[in-house]
Amino acid sequence: MNFMHIFSSPEVILLLTAVLILVFESVLTKFSDHAVRMFAIFGALLALGACFCPWSGALGSIGSSTDLIFYEADGLAQFFRLLFLITVIFVLWMTGDYQKRFPVAGREFCAIPLLTTVGMILVASAKDWTLVFVGLEIVTISFYVLVAYQRNLASSLEAGVKYLIIGALSTGTLVYGIAFWFGTTQSTQLDALAFVMSDDGALSTSVLLSAALILAGVGFKMAAVPFHAWAPDVYQGAPTPVTAYLATGSKAVGVVLLIRLFYLTGLGMQELESQVSLIIGILAAASLLLGGLAALPQFNLKRVLGYSSITHAGFILLGLSACWQGRELGLEAVLIYLVVYIPASILVFWILSTYADELDGGEYSAFHGLGKRSPLVAFAILIGLVSMAGIPPLGGFIGKFAVMAAVWEAGSYWLFFIGLATAVMGIYYYLQVVKLMYWNEPEEGGPTFHLSISTKVVIGLLSAFLLLIGLWPKPLEWMVGWVLTPS
Amino acid sequence: MSELLLICLASPLAAVTAIAFGAPARKSALIAALVSLIGTLVLAINFDPTASGYQFVTETEPLALDSFFNIQFAVGLDGINLPLVLLTSVVGLAAILAVPSRISSEENQAGEGGYFINLLLILFGAMGAFASLDLFYLYIFHEVALIPTFLLMGYWGNGDKRFSATQLALYLMTGSLILLGGIFAFYFSMPEGMQTMDLREMEAVMDGKAQSAVLPLLVVGFGILVSLFPFHSWAPSAYANSPAPVAMLHAGVLKKFGIYGLLRLAVPFLPEGMESWTNVFCVLLLMNVLYVGLVTIHQKKLDFLLGYSSVMHMGYLFLGLFSMKAIGLSGVILLMVGHGLSTALLFGLAGEIRDRAGTLEFSKLGGLATKAPLLSFLFIIGAMASIGLPGLANFSGEILIYFGAWEAGLYWVTAMSVLGIVISAVYMLRAVRSVFYGELSPESGRVNDLVQWKERIPYLILVVGLILVGIYPKLILKWSETLFGA
Numbered sequence: 001m002n003f004m005h006i007f008s009s010p011e012v013i014l015l016l017t018a019v020l021i022l023v024f025e026s027v028l029t030k031f032s033d034h035a036v037r038m039f040a041i042f043g044a045l046l047a048l049g050a051c052f053c054p055w056s057g058a059l060g061s062i063g064s065s066t067d068l069i070f071y072e073a074d075g076l077a078q079f080f081r082l083l084f085l086i087t088v089i090f091v092l093w094m095t096g097d098y099q100k101r102f103p104v105a106g107r108e109f110c111a112i113p114l115l116t117t118v119g120m121i122l123v124a125s126a127k128d129w130t131l132v133f134v135g136l137e138i139v140t141i142s143f144y145v146l147v148a149y150q151r152n153l154a155s156s157l158e159a160g161v162k163y164l165i166i167g168a169l170s171t172g173t174l175v176y177g178i179a180f181w182f183g184t185t186q187s188t189q190l191d192a193l194a195f196v197m198s199d200d201g202a203l204s205t206s207v208l209l210s211a212a213l214i215l216a217g218v219g220f221k222m223a224a225v226p227f228h229a230w231a232p233d234v235y236q237g238a239p240t241p242v243t244a245y246l247a248t249g250s251k252a253v254g255v256v257l258l259i260r261l262f263y264l265t266g267l268g269m270q271e272l273e274s275q276v277s278l279i280i281g282i283l284a285a286a287s288l289l290l291g292g293l294a295a296l297p298q299f300n301l302k303r304v305l306g307y308s309s310i311t312h313a314g315f316i317l318l319g320l321s322a323c324w325q326g327r328e329l330g331l332e333a334v335l336i337y338l339v340v341y342i343p344a345s346i347l348v349f350w351i352l353s354t355y356a357d358e359l360d361g362g363e364y365s366a367f368h369g370l371g372k373r374s375p376l377v378a379f380a381i382l383i384g385l386v387s388m389a390g391i392p393p394l395g396g397f398i399g400k401f402a403v404m405a406a407v408w409e410a411g412s413y414w415l416f417f418i419g420l421a422t423a424v425m426g427i428y429y430y431l432q433v434v435k436l437m438y439w440n441e442p443e444e445g446g447p448t449f450h451l452s453i454s455t456k457v458v459i460g461l462l463s464a465f466l467l468l469i470g471l472w473p474k475p476l477e478w479m480v481g482w483v484l485t486p487s
Numbered sequence: 488m489s490e491l492l493l494i495c496l497a498s499p500l501a502a503v504t505a506i507a508f509g510a511p512a513r514k515s516a517l518i519a520a521l522v523s524l525i526g527t528l529v530l531a532i533n534f535d536p537t538a539s540g541y542q543f544v545t546e547t548e549p550l551a552l553d554s555f556f557n558i559q560f561a562v563g564l565d566g567i568n569l570p571l572v573l574l575t576s577v578v579g580l581a582a583i584l585a586v587p588s589r590i591s592s593e594e595n596q597a598g599e600g601g602y603f604i605n606l607l608l609i610l611f612g613a614m615g616a617f618a619s620l621d622l623f624y625l626y627i628f629h630e631v632a633l634i635p636t637f638l639l640m641g642y643w644g645n646g647d648k649r650f651s652a653t654q655l656a657l658y659l660m661t662g663s664l665i666l667l668g669g670i671f672a673f674y675f676s677m678p679e680g681m682q683t684m685d686l687r688e689m690e691a692v693m694d695g696k697a698q699s700a701v702l703p704l705l706v707v708g709f710g711i712l713v714s715l716f717p718f719h720s721w722a723p724s725a726y727a728n729s730p731a732p733v734a735m736l737h738a739g740v741l742k743k744f745g746i747y748g749l750l751r752l753a754v755p756f757l758p759e760g761m762e763s764w765t766n767v768f769c770v771l772l773l774m775n776v777l778y779v780g781l782v783t784i785h786q787k788k789l790d791f792l793l794g795y796s797s798v799m800h801m802g803y804l805f806l807g808l809f810s811m812k813a814i815g816l817s818g819v820i821l822l823m824v825g826h827g828l829s830t831a832l833l834f835g836l837a838g839e840i841r842d843r844a845g846t847l848e849f850s851k852l853g854g855l856a857t858k859a860p861l862l863s864f865l866f867i868i869g870a871m872a873s874i875g876l877p878g879l880a881n882f883s884g885e886i887l888i889y890f891g892a893w894e895a896g897l898y899w900v901t902a903m904s905v906l907g908i909v910i911s912a913v914y915m916l917r918a919v920r921s922v923f924y925g926e927l928s929p930e931s932g933r934v935n936d937l938v939q940w941k942e943r944i945p946y947l948i949l950v951v952g953l954i955l956v957g958i959y960p961k962l963i964l965k966w967s968e969t970l971f972g973a
Contacts, residue, residue, distance in 0.1 A: 391630060397627070405556070424660055431637070435641060
């Protein structure tokens with residue numbers, strides 16, 4: 001670990017980019033917003049390159065000895081790094097139109113998502129609770145700022161306060177859980193439980209208690225029931241690019257932590273695994289049903305996406321609950337689900353962010369006859385929503401297919417049928433928007449949709465990805481194989 | 488030769504892409520449908536009925552998933568799906584030619600592209616579902632057709648179109664997801680190491696208990712798609728309220744997917760499961776024939792009558808399946824073709840009458856036979872085929888199914904379902920009488936005959952098919968002879 005290693009690791013690159021933006025903002029004000037954003041995207045791209053850089057610290061591990069490793073870049077970490085970095089590039093790209101619309105958004109609006117990503121990447125590679133906690137706090141605190149960013153709007157402030165209160169509470173439970181963990185295992189390592197278990201074998205109450213508390217903390221990040229209460233209001237109130245990042249990045253952070261905690265380090269601990277699987281299964285079922293039912297009567301697409309993101313958390317948890325006893329299908333399913341869910345989500349949020357005024361903040365009344373007013377925008381929404389609904393041949397189906405298969409293989413038939421019911425509800429509320437766009441006639445004098453080049457590029461890229469991956473899932477197989485192969 | 492099947496499958500998709508980039512919609516769609524039809528005809532001529540296994544198999548290696556469910560993208564034909572692929576391309580061409588006048592009118596120039604894109608996607612889905620040799624792709628292709636059907640039905644349909652379209656989407660999606668459960672159950676019940684999604688590699692190795700557990704999920708899942716009683720309520724209103732070409736494709740072709748799936752999975756791999764559930768499903772299929780048949784008699788509108796009638800005939804197909812005899816299964820294949828052709832013909836012509844008269848209520852129609860003789864003649868051929876008149880395709884299928892069921896010892900079920908022929912004669916003849924005979928009503932007076940050749944061709948194609956298969960059923964049966972060993 002030398003100087004070169006440190007400065008070529010993605011975390012440091014992102015951090016430096018963010019700091020440079022903040023410094024330059026106060027010193028040199030003549031740079032345009034556009035240039036600042038390009039610089040931020042450039043930083044993220046550089047970090048993306050650093051993930052593959054042979055001499056960078058990104059590929060090594062950091063620890064005081066071979067037993068005590070704080071940070072390690074294994075396949076899983078690499079996968080989530082790429083996921084976070086690609087997501088943040090799209091989010092930063094999305095802020096362009098947003099900044100034109102809301103001049104209050106200063107340049108730090110480009111810097112803070114980079115900091116959030118630093119936290120996410122740290123969590124993805126962390127092997128020790130201290131680092132996990134630091135990473136998670138970086139994520140959460142930067143989201144506090146981002147969610148309440150439009151401080152002149154009541155809805156944004158409301159969202160900020162709700163996110164802050166529930167977020168602080170969840171941090172509390174997480175720390176409490178970590179404390180129990182440390183008390184039981186005498187170690188802050190994520191895989192410490194394995195050593196304790198091999199000595200003892202019995203499952204102490206404190207381990208279960210700590211697992212439950214940690215689950216509560218992570219459940220908040222993923223917006224899983226019963227830690228979901230913030231999601232709909234925050235999704236609607238927060239600036240749309242931030243909502244997009246919450247729906248994708250924040251969820252994936254919770255997923256990577258759960259995978260590390262219970263499945264990669266917990267393999268072989270049958271008793272704990274089956275209990276944790278059951279708890280996760282119950283959380284999944286509750287998230288699926290509540291999210292699905294609550295989304296049915298909504299009349300605002302952002303709110304629908306808020307509730308449906310709860311059901312997506314449910315589907316991800318469904319996959320996680322199915323991968324006990326060394327079954328890898330559930331784990332594969334979760335990774336596939338994320339890879340197909342995130343692009344669909346970004347696609348819809350991109351449209352909602354770029355055409356926030358034209359679409360009246362996602363109110364259903366603004367979607368009438370969109371198929372005639374702007375065929376390309378309507379097509380993008382169609383692809384995004386139909387993919388999220390999990391209808392073949394779009395990518396979203398592959399995710400649902402894998403998750404449902406894993407659940408069936410694990411023998412949790414009740415979870416399969418809850419997933420089935422939720423998927424049918426999803427058809428209903430996602431198709432609601434599709435109906436308005438294609439069946440209704442446009443109103444006279446509606447707003448016109450100006451298609452910028454970057455919008456066309458994003459729509460083209462993401463919808464091509466969703467269409468092709470559904471008909472040709474082979475890359476997903478390669479990806480899963482690459483992630484789960486022990487290096 | 489083997490790439491030809493892939494070309495037939497890809498041509499609708501190519502046309503969709505072309506239309507999306509501004510090619511003339513109607514011409515592109517027509518070319519795609521013609522390519523598919525000629526291609527499948529060439530394949531049918533070159534098909535070797537004596538060979539066993541699948542022919543013209545094309546595997547696309549890069550599409551295969553080896554570690555994940557052993558999914559292979561492969562297309563191929565045998566005696567079961569060759570008739571269906573042929574049916575798809577024939578009905579597909581007819582549906583693309585039979586454009587309702589509202590859609591082809593001048594003020595709808597812009598909407599035409601979307602209409603043909605969706606219609607071609609339905610065709611693509613149906614072709615793919617029948618041609619695929621892998622469960623995963625079979626399932627995906629069937630679902631491809633869902634959203635286009637939904638969009639077309641809700642936009643171009645009639646009556647309570649939005650309700651019907653939403654009901655159809657929710658119902659079919661539920662059915663598909665239950666079917667997904669059935670597919671998982673099927674897959675994971677196979678012994679370790681033999682689990683595969685590839686139809687060519689499957690073997691009948693499941694033990695009887697597992698078979699009985701898997702079968703109901705498959706039958707209910709596929710059954711919802713085929714409108715098996717009591718899961719049929721989506722079908723009549725959906726077909727009645729959708730534009731005629733969509734009803735032609737969906738009722739004529741796509742609905743056969745459920746029967747086809749059972750023929751592919753349940754019959755060869757779950758024989759003991761079929762046997763243990765025969766009683767339960769015989770009751771359901773009798774309800775299809777008798778109860779739905781009586782409901783059909785009660786209908787007061789031609790489109791709903793045809794919708795219910797197409798549900799009713801599904802009962803015969805299930806009877807043939809559960810007979811598990813070679814002769815009954817051949818009958819199923821034959822009746823699928825006959826029913827596909829006759830239903831498409833009837834729905835298409837009913838659409839023509841609705842376009843011209845503005846209504847399909849029996850009380851407002853009458854005397855069409857004098858006003859529009861050709862239209863009436865074609866419709867009556869379709870109606871006779873649907874009743875099961877000898878000489879038309881449906882008859883040979885139904886009779887073989889009855890033979891099969893009798894041979895299997897399902898005497899009571901056979902006897903009661905023969906009553907269905909009487910029921911269908913009652914409602915069809917009444918429909919024919921009140922629409923085509925009697926006094927000419929003012930609404931009927933607005934109906935012109937099919938004067939232009941472009942109006943006549945789609946229905947003539949279907950009628951020729953009906954007569955050809957009816958007179959010489961061996962045309963289709965010879966392909967599946969070696970398959971069931973009869």
